[in-house]
Amino acid sequence: MRGHNIMKGYWNLPDATAASIDADGWFATGDIGIVDEEGYFSIVDRKKEMIIRGGLNVYPREIEEVLYSHPEIAEAAVVGVPHDTLGEEVGAAVALKPGSALTADDVRAFVKDRVASYKYPRHVWLLAELPKGATGKVQKRDITVPAEIN
Helix, strand or coil: CCCCCCCCCCCCCHHHHHHHECCCCCECCCEEEEECCCCCEEEEEEHHHCEEECCEEECHHHHHHHHHCCCCEEEEEEEEEEECCCEEEEEEEEEECCCCCCCHHHHHHHHHCCCCCCCCCCEEEEECCCCECCCCCECHHHCCCCCCCC
């Protein structure tokens, strides 16, 4: 985007500014969007959060929407997990609603039935709750991938 209402740069971070704003003043937001058949734009994810699994793009938001559609899932966050040959694998941190008896295998199977075969999370770990910031938004940067994940 570009315009008079866009920032001039990051305070005391010239390298970050140069990486985000080109010589013509265009600011790269890092958002990934689509244009529908009627010409409307929608933001679908953030480029930094995109998982590249064996050369294929997986957008965490897509998988999170599937997870949130399960009636027993309270919170979910999809993150990339390092993988030796694929680069990254899809992982999901999930908090269940009180009284739920879902297992990681149940969660995995639920998503697997609803997305392309390369997109479902091979690694799922259950948490009491996900880390959140002051506004209540899940903070993916604070999610710790367990050493032993299933």
